[in-house]
Amino acid sequence: MRVVLQNLTKKFPARGRKNRGEVTAVSDFTFEIPDGKLIGLLGPSGCGKSTTLNLISGLIKPTSGKIFFGEDDVTELPAEHRGIGLVFQNYALYPHLTVRQNILFPLQNRKGKDRLSKEEMEKKAEEAAALVQIGELMDRRPSELSGGQQQRVAIARALVKMPKVLLLDEPLSNLDARLRLQTREEIRRIQRETGITTIFVTHDQEEAMSISDRIVLMKDGVIQQIDRPQEVYDNPVNLFVAKFLGTPPINVFEGRVEGGKLYFGMKTGEAARAVLDVSGVSDRKVFAGVRPEGFLLQEDGPLCCALSGLEVMGRDISVVSMHAASQNPVIRSIISTESRVDADAPFVCFALKPNKVFLFDRETEERILF
Numbered sequence: 587m588r589v590v591l592q593n594l595t596k597k598f599p600a601r602g603r604k605n606r607g608e609v610t611a612v613s614d615f616t617f618e619i620p621d622g623k624l625i626g627l628l629g630p631s632g633c634g635k636s637t638t639l640n641l642i643s644g645l646i647k648p649t650s651g652k653i654f655f656g657e658d659d660v661t662e663l664p665a666e667h668r669g670i671g672l673v674f675q676n677y678a679l680y681p682h683l684t685v686r687q688n689i690l691f692p693l694q695n696r697k698g699k700d701r702l703s704k705e706e707m708e709k710k711a712e713e714a715a716a717l718v719q720i721g722e723l724m725d726r727r728p729s730e731l732s733g734g735q736q737q738r739v740a741i742a743r744a745l746v747k748m749p750k751v752l753l754l755d756e757p758l759s760n761l762d763a764r765l766r767l768q769t770r771e772e773i774r775r776i777q778r779e780t781g782i783t784t785i786f787v788t789h790d791q792e793e794a795m796s797i798s799d800r801i802v803l804m805k806d807g808v809i810q811q812i813d814r815p816q817e818v819y820d821n822p823v824n825l826f827v828a829k830f831l832g833t834p835p836i837n838v839f840e841g842r843v844e845g846g847k848l849y850f851g852m853k854t855g856e857a858a859r860a861v862l863d864v865s866g867v868s869d870r871k872v873f874a875g876v877r878p879e880g881f882l883l884q885e886d887g888p889l890c891c892a893l894s895g896l897e898v899m900g901r902d903i904s905v906v907s908m909h910a911a912s913q914n915p916v917i918r919s920i921i922s923t924e925s926r927v928d929a930d931a932p933f934v935c936f937a938l939k940p941n942k943v944f945l946f947d948r949e950t951e952e953r954i955l956f
Contacts, residue, residue, distance in 0.1 A: 587655055587669075587750035587783045589619040589642065594651035596637055596807075611637040613807040615651070619800075624777045624784045626798030626815075628791060630830070634807035635787045639753050642785065644668050655750060668751075671744030671782075675756040677736045679728040685739050686724040689714055692747045714746040717776055734765045741773070745780065752777070752784040758793060770797050791831050795819065803827055820941075825951035828875045828944055834904070834920070836944075838913040841874040843867045848874060848945070850889065851911030859888040862938050864945065864956040871948040873913075878904070880942025881919035883927065887935035891917055896929050903927065907934055 594615040597608040612634045619625050627635040640646045644665030653661045679688050693707045715721045718738040758766045774797040777784045795815040803810045811823045822828035828836050841850045847860035891907035905919040945954040
């Protein structure tokens with residue numbers, strides 16, 4: 587099912603005496619979600635991603651704008667008639683019902699021509715349970731299940747009615763790290779097998795990047811960038827996007843461009859070495875973002891930093907250093923374990939990979955291409 591959002595806006599009334607103006611949770615949100623794709627709604631807490639999900643589901647009504655499922659305008663359609671499946675952060679299972687009864691619940695509430703026979707409902711419940719691999723747990727109650735198993739029950743309950751659109755609101759946040767990894771792989775597998783259009787809300791950029799066909803990155807209710815996960819990582823449109831994606835985070839330096847060269851930290855006229863050729867960029871003050879993998883260890887490299895330590899991560903080494911122009915407390919540079927770094931040296935020097943360096947205007951924080 588193709589989902590189209592047109593100029594979607596949601597405003598909430600102000601709360602309290604100090605703030606008397608309306609609060610805009612989602613602002614002029616326009617986006618088309620292709621049929622059968624998994625879309626990650628990503629952003630920090632309070633950015634409007636869960637509000638957007640609730641607007642799509644029909645749990646809340648927009649202040650303005652339209653929502654289409656295929657060719658049908660569902661903006662005013664009640665949630666129960668939209669054909670959606672919802673999975674919440676807290677699972678919302680009925681504790682007094684078995685797994686089987688929890689999964690059957692949406693089917694048992696159908697009325698009229700949509701009502702199924704008992705045999706048909708049982709068959710669909712068994713199929714949904716098999717899809718999420720909990721067939722052997724059907725007679726247990728939620729209190730007898732682990733967090734990951736409860737999450738699978740919640741997904742099966744959402745899938746049993748074969749929704750047009752599956753909505754997942756922070757579904758992995760209550761799981762431990764290893765279980766999160768396993769469950770997100772399961773969600774991706776299930777989505778591919780069913781072909782259901784799925785919208786996945788998360789604040790975890792690693793989750794969004796690992797399973798999404800497209801990422802919608804939001805800030806303060808406004809879309810910042812929409813694209814394939816790798817494209818957003820490789821070509822951020824502004825400093826916020828660059829900072830939000832990536833582990834370890836991008837290293838941000840205060841710099842300046844003079845004569846087509848990029849300098850870090852030094853004032854005009856002082857002895858300084860250009861760290862990169864950025865021909866075509868006019869002279870100006872900039873923020874320069876360097877991805878951790880964008881550093882090349884080089885004894886006479888133009889960027890020298892005070893060495894703080896080394897962190898061995900198995901396949902890579904993280905060089906921890908400091909620089910006066912850095913906005914980050916420390917700089918993390920990822921290099922190969924084959925490289926040799928003298929841990930007792932006072933400084934470490936690097937060259938930079940041009941495709942891993944991004945320039946941003948100091949005032950607007952918008953990307954400057956070079």
